[in-house]
Amino acid sequence: MKPPIRAARLVAALFLVTAPALSAPLVKSIRPLGARRGTTFMLTLRGREITPGSELVTDLPGTITRLAPPRDMKAPDTELPFLVVLGTDAPVGLYTVRLRNADGISNLALLSVGDFPEIENKKEPAGGERMERPARLITPPVVVSSTLAEAERDVYRFTAQAGQALVFEVEARRLGSAIDPVVRVEDGRGRELAANDDAPGLGGDCRVEVRFQSAGEYRVVVADTRFSAQEQNFYRLKVGSYLYADGIFPAGWQRGKEVEATLFGGNLPKAVTVRPDLNLPPGRRFTNVALPVPAGSAGSLPLQFAVGDLPERLEPEGSGPRDLEPDTIVNGRISRPDEVDRYRLAVKTGEKWLIEVEAARLETSRMGAYLALADGSGKVLASAVDAGGLNLQKEFSFTPPERGVDPKILFHVPSGLTDLVVSVEEITRRGGPGYVYRLRATRRYEEFSLESAAPFINIPAGGRAVVSMRVNRDTYAGPIQLSVANLGADLSVEGGHVPAGAREGLLVLTAKPDASPAIRRLEIWGEALSSDREPIRRRAAAVGLVTPVKGARRDVTARRLGMELAAGIARPAPLDLEVSERAIKLVQGLETSVTLRVSRSLPARAPIRVEGERPGGIDVNIRGGTLEAGKSALAVQLSAGVTASTGVFDVALQARADAGGREVIVTSPCITVDLVRAFSLEIPSDRIALARGGTVELTGKVYRQYPYQDVVGLRVEDLPLDVTCGAVEVPASDSAFRLEFRAGPGAEPGDYAVRLAATGKMQGRKEAKDYTIPDRVLHLKIAAAPSASAGK
Secondary structure, three states: OOOOOHHHHHHHHHHHHHOOOOOOOEEEEEEOOEEEOOOEEEEEEEEEOOOOOOEEEEOOOEEEEEOOOOOOOOOOOOEEEEEEEEOOOOOOEEEEEEEEEOOEEOOOEEEEEEOOOEEEOOOOOOOOOOOEOOOEEOOOOEEEEEEOOOOOEEEEEEEEOOOOEEEEEEEOHHHOOOOOEEEEEEOOOOOEEEEEOOOOOOOOOEEEEEEOOOOEEEEEEEEEOOOOOOOOOEEEEEEEOOOOOOEEEOOEEEOOOOOOEEEEOOOOOOOEEEOOOOOOOOOOOEEEEOOOOOOOOOOOOOEEEEEEOOOEEEOOOOOOOEEOOOOOEEEEEOOOOOOEEEEEEEOOOOOEEEEEEEOHHHOOOOOOEEEEEEOOOOOEEEEEOOOOOOOEEEOOEEOOOOOOOOOEEEEEOOOOOOEEEEEEEEOOOOOOOOOEEEEEEEOOOOOEEEEEOOOEEEEEEOOEEEEEEEEEEOOOOOOEEEEEOOOOOOEEEEEOEEOOOOOEEEEEEEEOOOOOOOOEEEOEEEEEEOOOOOEEEEEOEOOOOEEOOOOOOOOEEOHHHOOOEEEEEEOOOOEEEEEOOOEEEEEOOOEEEEEEEEEEOOOOOOOEEEEEEOOOOOOEEEEOEEEOOOOOEEEEEEEEOOOOOOEEEEEEEEEEEEEOOEEEEEEOOOEEEEEEOOEEEEOOOOEEEEEOOOEEEEEEEEEEOOOOOOOEEEEEEOOOOOEEEOOEEEOOOOOEEEEEEEEOOOOOOEEEEEEEEEEEOOOOOOOOOOEEOOOEEEEEEEEOOOOOEEOO
16 A cells, blocks of 8 residues: 655645635545454545545544545545554444544544454446346455345355354444345255344344354345335445354443443353443443453444433342332343233322333343333223324323334323332233343423434534434423533534424524634533423434435434534635524514625625525425625515414524535524514403393403504303303504403303404415414303402
């Protein structure tokens, strides 16, 4: 290999000075996909905007030297090699790789480090419908890196001895590939000896071990179970004789504490005890636990081990119901078929409890959990298979569970119940060492979690970038405020308002003009208040990387790495945006405008396209446009649907322009939007007393929200028999109203709930339907004697 070339570094430096701005590097592939520890290899990153001066940012344990780009590249800035020297003590596992240059940071790629020799399956074009090439000869132990195109099958042939045992394992999803791999082992005649699609603990990847009865030549076949055309279609096939575990117990423990965990299953001759390192920073939800083996014989990647902040305990011994302590994780397992683990939880009438089981999402459990709650007589009061279909119906009621991950129940304790029996079992009645779970019961039942929508961002020096955050509303439906805890001196943040019920919120980050180019790992938090006014504070997770999977609902991510959102600093943008308003009120069914002002160093002939960035799921439209040459301001319209949910949220405007053949995207300051109803009613009291045969007046005011200035109609619904109240209209020029209730001689005395309905005309709407606000409930009391009063 050629040593680093000084001239290439000089060219790179010149390029960075003269290159157009704001086209961050994009890594489409890396080669190789993995490496053997203790070796020296050339790591090549391919993609777009990979300039010669780009820096490799990685946690690989070794020394790294940037090399000169190849001279025969078909297109400039599409490939960059690095010389990597891995230490012999480099731990087996996955490592992150990304690029950084003056235009920011790239997306993340993962590289696998192991103990076996590495080769690449370089392919020639194949023919035929099955897209199967001639079998390639391999000699175990070996790791083969390759790709799969749609219905293609990769076939490898190898020789095995009588009685020899070999493990065949595929790394794909764990590396960020979109394929769903399946591995099959066949004899020389093509007869299947063993196959596997998804193996425990491998996150959708596959593994199988075969002990060969006779010496001879065999085949191993790798395919995509979906036979789909994926852009990221790579995999690594690992073949060798090595030990592996496919389960761990307990499956997790408390941060900063010590615990002995047992690795078991797989092909281990006996269980192995390890001590996971739990001294992890807040927010890390998993750590890796590797099987201790002699140097040079490590095979499978480490298993993941859950890390939390609550006290933890092991499942108590005994057959009867065991005491379940609130806010304590119980690590248990269904160790044999038909087993049911029962716990006793002390409760009081009227309490609300959230009870949940974690099993499937651990990835190291074979368990499909069933959760049931019963009284002391064994009567089942509630049950759940999983929580995938939880949808808030009303304050504390949920639809029946449907497909999802793990079960949870939000339970309201009925009158007279003091002991709740909590039962955990496997839905198919199976059991064994690998059927592990984690159980929690808490009265802090209002929960939510946060996750970044993008795996990374780039902020131009002196400019801004939008961070979109997703909200998983578990059992909490109120507003949330987002914040960044570790901004430092170079960054500031705006926005972060998530209105009640919304599932997304925006932050706008601004970098100082002289911001350091160092990569930031942002610690994002969400804060809220429970219905009891207790604070709820949750740290956001980052996806690490996002690989779209065609034909599937979920992307492949790297959540298990426990990363924060990475933020890079890019060169200053050639545009600067300002807005006329930083905070606006927007009325349901109406629109308002914000003026965007642009200053630019781009050529005056370049048009600028302006569009809006808003949280997903919010019924607000942002209508931008094109800022033609010579113009510096544009009126941007914001409009809300008539049924759009009210609340405070944030939006930003983005300008797109061409700068020397590269697209520039620049973000405006944050605009905080208070979405309000067109009008509201004010009455002194919602209680009305009326005597049979008498009358009473209810007075009040209509408060209109500018620019709404139309007529408002009022009427009272659900009146009892022989009680009337005439409808009134409040003119656009007035706000006061007066309603007269009249009870005839046949009115029945009693307490009644009636509704005060308000409707308004809305000029300019295409639909003829009136605008309405939620009805106001009034409490009407009818007395037999003539005695009447109402707030005036």
